[in-house]
Amino acid sequence: MTKTKRTGAALALAAALLASSLAGTGTAAAGPATLGLDYHCTFPLLGPQPVHVELSADVPERVAIGEVMPGIVVDSVSTVGAGSARGLRALYATTLEGHALADATLTVPEMPDGLPVEVDSALDRTPIPASGGFTVKGRGTAPDLTFTQAGPGKVTVGNLVLTLTPRTDDGGASGLGTFESECTQDPGQDGVLASFQIVDEDGGPGAAPYSYALRGSSTIKASGGTLPLTGALDTKVDGGAVTGALTLDPSQARFSMLGFLPVTADVTFAAEGGTTGTYKDGVLTTTSRMTARFPAFTVFGFLPVGGGDACRTSQPSGITLTSAAGFDPKAGGVLTGVYELPPIDGCGALTGALGSSLAGPGNAITVTLTPKPSTQKKTS
Secondary structure, eight states, rough: OOOOHHHHHHHHHHHEEEHHHHHHOOOTEEEEEEEEEEEEEEEETTTTEEEEEEEEEEOOOOOETOBBBOOOOEEEEEOOOOOHHHHHHHHTOEEEEEEEEEEEEEEEEEEEEEEEEEEEEEEEEEEEOOOOOOOEEEEEEEOOOOOOOEEEEEEEEEEEEEEEEEEOOSOOTTTOOSEEEEEEEEEEEEEEEEEEEEOOOGGGEEEEEEEEEEEEEEEEETTTTTEEEEEEEEEOOOTTEEEEEEEEEOOEEEEEEEEEEEEEEEEEEOOSSOOEEEEEEEEEEEEEEEEEEEEEEETTTTEEEEEEHHHEEEEEEEEEEEEEETTBBBTBEEEEEEEOOOOOOOOTHHHHHHHHHTTEEEEEEEEEEESSSSSOOOOO
């Protein structure tokens, strides 16, 4: 047998079994999940060879605390090309089989450092056609799971070890025999097969309430000013939907008017409607509408230059805040965003000058959410 023939056979088996082995790792994915990953698998005589696999699964987006989540079925399809099929046939192989050990990690609130999971998947004996390529389908069913804490979960796919055997008509091993191949995931990939949400149903059907203290700041782009922020964010996560209320405490903004006059502005905030958003794949996004009011503007900290009961933004600002991936509602974290401050009205003779130092797009905001002592409130 030639080295070229061995190459085609090994790659055909690797592609098929890699897809089949990963099909068992979709235990706790969220929603319709798909994942493509690139590996390098070490084969006899060849060294590391590239292999690509695609996975798909249709799974629930949430599961309640204490509720059994039935084992999720994950399907995979691997297409073996005509050249690889010819290589197998040249070694008198008419079927292929084997199994693979896939490393995966389950991360949930009660196991924040991750639980290593090894999935051993078998590939049914598959006929090799006399000509052309063929497809190998894999299916894996994960065990039932029950969770005790609310929050995000995810399954991350890691490396693989394949044990491969092509067989001849009489059931004997082909010229390749049975061999083991270690597959290492190529760097720079997101190995998360999917994410899911564990919810506490005490707050209503599928709803989990969370309350946070808020602290942060905003930069006023028009003048380079700063605005410290404190307050609270109360939310309810129901599946992927978020509702709630954002409250901001009175504050003081400091900025320069006309490029050189130091101005201090007293600021209060009025929410217009509730907060809405999403929590999906470990990312929290909220949108709130706020009207800013300015009771007083002073220069040098004591000289009044405007403000009053009628001084406010002409319309509410839409403020969208987004977390990084991996946000845990029970732990809180950092949210960031950029918003536009509308023009101000009713602030006195210097309304125009004051407004030009405040109004405009591109105002950055960063806040940190810290769970209040009872972050999951119970409702009757």
